[in-house]
Amino acid sequence: MPMKASKWIWFDGEFVPWEDAKIHVMSHALHYGTSVFEGIRAYSTPKGPAVFRLPEHARRLLNSAKIMRMPVSYSQEEIEEAILETIRRNGHESCYIRPLIFRGYDSLGVDGRSCPVQMIIGTIEWGRYLGPEAIEKGVDVGVSSWRRMAPSASAALGKIGGQYVTSQFMVMEAKANGYTEAIGLDIYGYVSEGSGENLFLVYEGELYTAPVGQSILAGITRDSVITLAKEMGYNVREQLIAREMLYTADEVFFAGTAAEITPIKSVDGVQIGPGHRGPITKRLQEEFFGITTGKIEDRHGWLTYVNG
Numbered sequence: 001m002p003m004k005a006s007k008w009i010w011f012d013g014e015f016v017p018w019e020d021a022k023i024h025v026m027s028h029a030l031h032y033g034t035s036v037f038e039g040i041r042a043y044s045t046p047k048g049p050a051v052f053r054l055p056e057h058a059r060r061l062l063n064s065a066k067i068m069r070m071p072v073s074y075s076q077e078e079i080e081e082a083i084l085e086t087i088r089r090n091g092h093e094s095c096y097i098r099p100l101i102f103r104g105y106d107s108l109g110v111d112g113r114s115c116p117v118q119m120i121i122g123t124i125e126w127g128r129y130l131g132p133e134a135i136e137k138g139v140d141v142g143v144s145s146w147r148r149m150a151p152s153a154s155a156a157l158g159k160i161g162g163q164y165v166t167s168q169f170m171v172m173e174a175k176a177n178g179y180t181e182a183i184g185l186d187i188y189g190y191v192s193e194g195s196g197e198n199l200f201l202v203y204e205g206e207l208y209t210a211p212v213g214q215s216i217l218a219g220i221t222r223d224s225v226i227t228l229a230k231e232m233g234y235n236v237r238e239q240l241i242a243r244e245m246l247y248t249a250d251e252v253f254f255a256g257t258a259a260e261i262t263p264i265k266s267v268d269g270v271q272i273g274p275g276h277r278g279p280i281t282k283r284l285q286e287e288f289f290g291i292t293t294g295k296i297e298d299r300h301g302w303l304t305y306v307n308g
């Protein structure tokens with residue numbers, strides 16, 4: 001889907017018209033994937049737009065930059081404020097927010113530390129990540145022949161641009177095979193996550209998800225789902241998941257900022273449960289969407305209202 005331009009891009013502290021927000025083709029990030037980023041959603045609520053878990057996303061952005069040895073000249077609070085101001089200037093009721101920190105133009109060569117660290121914040125209107133019907137009907141997915149990055153070869157907990165090449169291999173293969181999305185196994189063959197989402201299984205009324213450290217991004221939606229599920233009285237097991245557990249699960253779903261909570265109705269052509277959204281997935285969705293859209297009390301303080 002082509003993106004719909006917003007008016008302004010926040011670019012190194014200034015607001016620049018969308019069409020003028022450009023960088024040099026010899027920028028380090030373009031050649032070596034030297035960037036870190038976030039994906040954040042702002043939802044429309046009765047009290048105006050609200051950003052979901054803004055401090056957690058800003059903190060993770062700075063953590064990713066730290067892992068990449070990129071010094072950032074803005075504090076977490078300054079980044080949060082810049083994001084809110086970008087949403088205000090662009091007049092969004094709801095949007096997807098993409099902050100990106102990258103190495104710009106100076107020298108060529110793998111070590112980019114002489115290249116300036118630059119930052120942008122873009123906002124766009126973005127609907128359902130896995131298709132308009134996915135939230136209710138669920139998606140068909142396949143286990144990828146590509147593995148998630150080895151813990152000794154990459155830094156899965158950092159949201160680092162270059163690492164998304166693995167995700168691209170996964171999703172391109174999945175689509176070529178007729179699936180909407182891929183599930184990645186780690187290098188040991190255990191279930192890890194999707195190309196851009198964490199993964200949950202429901203079996204006999206308990207939730208299962210891969211632990212942090214197992215080639216996953218420590219998703220903020222994942223954390224929200226764990227919190228909500230525990231509140232509802234479900235046990236949540238963060239443990240190794242064998243591939244065949246996907247096939248025998250009662251419910252399987254993705255969790256991520258872009259994907260939100262998306263049910264999975266088949267894996268590798270094997271129908272999951274009754275082949276449509278399961279009851280626990282539905283309950284979690286209702287709670288998640290209720291909170292994000294301001295219809296259910298924000299008892300965890302997850303919303304930051306854009307207009308105070």
Ligand code: PPE
Nearest residue numbers: 039195196197198217219220221256257258
């Ligand atoms: N794993 C990966 C690999 C990932 O990219 C994401 C977010 C998640 C898990 C879920 O994390 P969180 O958003 O904190 O719950 N992926 C972002 C980028 C998607 C894209 O296509 O771009 C997102 O969902 O915004």
